[in-house]
Amino acid sequence: MFNIILFGPPGSGKGTQSEKLIATYGLKHLSTGDLLRSEIAAQTPLGLEAKSFMDKGQLVPDEVVIGMISSALDQNPQAKGFLFDGFPRTEAQSIALDKLLKLKQTEIGVVLALDVSEEELVKRLLNRGKTSGRSDDTNETVIRARITEYQQKTTVVANYYAGFDKVVHIKGEGTVDEIFASLRSEIDQRLSL
Ligand code: AP5
Numbered sequence: 001m002f003n004i005i006l007f008g009p010p011g012s013g014k015g016t017q018s019e020k021l022i023a024t025y026g027l028k029h030l031s032t033g034d035l036l037r038s039e040i041a042a043q044t045p046l047g048l049e050a051k052s053f054m055d056k057g058q059l060v061p062d063e064v065v066i067g068m069i070s071s072a073l074d075q076n077p078q079a080k081g082f083l084f085d086g087f088p089r090t091e092a093q094s095i096a097l098d099k100l101l102k103l104k105q106t107e108i109g110v111v112l113a114l115d116v117s118e119e120e121l122v123k124r125l126l127n128r129g130k131t132s133g134r135s136d137d138t139n140e141t142v143i144r145a146r147i148t149e150y151q152q153k154t155t156v157v158a159n160y161y162a163g164f165d166k167v168v169h170i171k172g173e174g175t176v177d178e179i180f181a182s183l184r185s186e187i188d189q190r191l192s193l
Helices: 014-025 032-041 045-054 062-074 091-103 118-132 140-162 176-191
Strands: 003-007 028-031 082-085 108-115 167-171
Touching (some): 003 140, 014 028, 014 082, 028 062, 032 062, 032 082, 062 091, 091 108, 091 140, 108 140, 108 176, 140 167
Parallel strands (some): 003 082, 003 108, 028 082, 108 167
16 A cells, blocks of 8 residues: 655645645545535535634644544555645644554555645635635635645644655746656656565
8 A cells, every 4th residue: 555645735736746646556436625615515414514724724623633533544455545735734633634644554655745836726725716716715815814824733743744754845937747757756756665
């Protein structure tokens, strides 16, 4: 089993590249943002709680997202590997993920971190907000709050995995295909070990 964390700030291209990676490597895509939006669409109690945080650009409490990921792992016992997108986002989530994977006798193979300037992130998200209908893309204040949340609470995740020598930084600016080629090269090197 080979498990990947696709890491990076809001708008860095995690969702875009995830689609290509799962098509190429047959991994199960686990995006906490997508899972939370499904809960909101279904108007579940979890979704209603999460929405109040997401609309302000804040992280949803750790126990909520850890519970969701734990269920998703249990629901996919046959997966040949997982691609985590938008998770983990705090050190507590990283520690919880490691424990959950250990129970399944597996671990994170690599953390691929997309590096994109703040100016480019804001430009991409404002642009997507025109058509996506995502409530957290509609104004620059919320977009900047998401980026601040990332800087204050999520960058520690890269430090956590760097301690295990698992982080590779990838230039996240350029064409989608150029970035995908860089990601593939890093994954293929590790798969051929
Ligand atoms: P989430 O859904 O994870 O959103 P995000 O991290 O803010 O990331 P985005 O989906 O906005 O961007 P992306 O990096 O996937 O980029 P994309 O490919 O879409 O989280 C949303 C919220 O849910 C959080 O704020 C939080 O409240 C909550 N949440 C989620 N997970 C959580 C967790 N673990 N803990 C706590 N709370 C959690 O690309 C963006 C745009 O750029 C698109 O329009 C795309 O077409 C364009 N684009 C992509 N690549 C390129 C390129 N190379 N050049 C130009 N444009 C590009």
